[in-house]
Amino acid sequence: DARVTQTPRHKVTEMGQEVTMRCQPILGHNTVFWYRQTMMQGLELLAYFRNRAPLDDSGMPKDRFSAEMPDATLATLKIQPSEPRDSAVYFCASGFLQGAASYNEQFFGPGTRLTVL
Amino acid sequence: AQKVTQAQTEISVVEKEDVTLDCVYETRDTTYYLFWYKQPPSGELVFLIRRNSFDEQNEISGRYSWNFQKSTSSFNFTITASQVVDSAVYFCALSEVSTGTASKLTFGTGTRLQVTL
Numbered sequence: 629d630a631r632v633t634q635t636p637r638h639k640v641t642e643m644g645q646e647v648t649m650r651c652q653p654i655l656g657h658n659t660v661f662w663y664r665q666t667m668m669q670g671l672e673l674l675a676y677f678r679n680r681a682p683l684d685d686s687g688m689p690k691d692r693f694s695a696e697m698p699d700a701t702l703a704t705l706k707i708q709p710s711e712p713r714d715s716a717v718y719f720c721a722s723g724f725l726q727g728a729a730s731y732n733e734q735f736f737g738p739g740t741r742l743t744v745l
Numbered sequence: 746a747q748k749v750t751q752a753q754t755e756i757s758v759v760e761k762e763d764v765t766l767d768c769v770y771e772t773r774d775t776t777y778y779l780f781w782y783k784q785p786p787s788g789e790l791v792f793l794i795r796r797n798s799f800d801e802q803n804e805i806s807g808r809y810s811w812n813f814q815k816s817t818s819s820f821n822f823t824i825t826a827s828q829v830v831d832s833a834v835y836f837c838a839l840s841e842v843s844t845g846t847a848s849k850l851t852f853g854t855g856t857r858l859q860v861t862l
Binding site for chain 1: 780782787788789790791792795836849850851852853854855
């Protein structure tokens with residue numbers, strides 16, 4: 629049963645510390661997404677990659693957030709320095725998408741619950 | 746700009762009741778996709794259905810059914826004979842195609858469904 633995996637599942641850190649969240653997409657999927665879920669803003673798309681290349685990161689605060697995909701089996705989302713307002717659940721999702729006109733569903737990981745004190 | 750509205754914040758029903766979750770969307774695109782996802786207490790987002798804008802046929806899957814009406818820009822979700830296991834937050838989402846961003850999902854704020862015995 630293929631699943632998206634995310635580590636860590638929970639992270640508590642102090643303001644100013646670096647946080648790295650990891651995601652392993654489903655094998656064979658070519659697109660990876662990062663979402664953030666908060667009570668106030670709901671689910672927001674932060675960034676996404678296709679074939680490991682960043683396609684859109686307009687939803688991401690550029691000064692402190694960075695997303696990379698060093699290889700097809702690993703995507704990372706880094707926050708440096710972290711702030712209390714970054715506290716949220718961060719979801720990774722993957723899918724197999726072919727071109728802009730076709731679409732298949734995104735499969736979500738279990739999320740990383742981040743708390744910044 | 747695309748927008749999804751789920752006006753019902755929370756719904757409580759007694760088991761075996763039917764319940765309908767409303768979703769209204771806004772888009773200028775003529776080609777788009779609509780989705781429903783379920784987020785159970787465990788936190789993971791589970792894909793339920795995808796519908797493209799050219800397919801207005803209603804769909805039934807077991808106790809779940811979806812009513813898509815382009816005339817009213819609505820994509821409502823009905824659970825028949827609800828069960829306690831249906832308790833979750835349900836999200837409606839929209840993705841536009843012509844902008845070349847078929848991958849990007851815009852989520853509604855979600856409807857929390859509580860099914861009690």
